[in-house]
Amino acid sequence: GDSVTQMEGPVTLSEEAFLTINCTYTATGYPSLFWYVQYPGEGLQLLLKATKADDKGSNKGFEATYRKETTSFHLEKGSVQVSDSAVYFCALPDTGGFKTIFGAGTRLFVKA
């Protein structure tokens, strides 16, 4: 069945460090891929998405490229800030399309 696997957290970085959060998936076909972010005490919000292979989604300095060869959608940011501390979820719609499958979430702590 469809699934999403994210790297386990927590990830702790110093401000201005480079961030990578790995995400790989199994799916039938080529679904859209999403990254959602959950800031402390809030609901999830869309960070970025890519709808087809080789697309790059980007927002707020974050980027992720849809790689069908490696079935991956890794999240990257060149220089993290304290305000990026949050939980990040990789997600995709299941084959039936009626529901979204979320990864387990990766918690990021950024120290000043």
Added chain:
Amino acid sequence: DTAVSQTPKYLVTQMGNDKSIKCEQNLGHDTMYWYKQDSKKFLKIMFSYNNKELIINETVPNRFSPKSPDKAHLNLHINSLELGDSAVYFCASSQESLPSTDTQYFGPGTRLTVL
């Protein structure tokens, strides 16, 4: 204006009680969802409605009963609360019934604590 709102934000109650959580969206979306997030942040879908009709009903105890009086509202009623029901419950909405490319908009969550 809050796009997806939930009430209450916090709910503390005793085992065996019955409680409800309300959700409203002002985005004009056709589809609404309930998710449960456990203490490890794992997110699991419970229900989804499209235009007031139930589309997804995951393996959820029948103590949980969603109700959608109109497409802007989706409430969750829980009977005979148990300790294991303690979690954060999120409401969400999207424009389409098939979230294949569609963004979901989440409410702020309701933290339920069962004592």
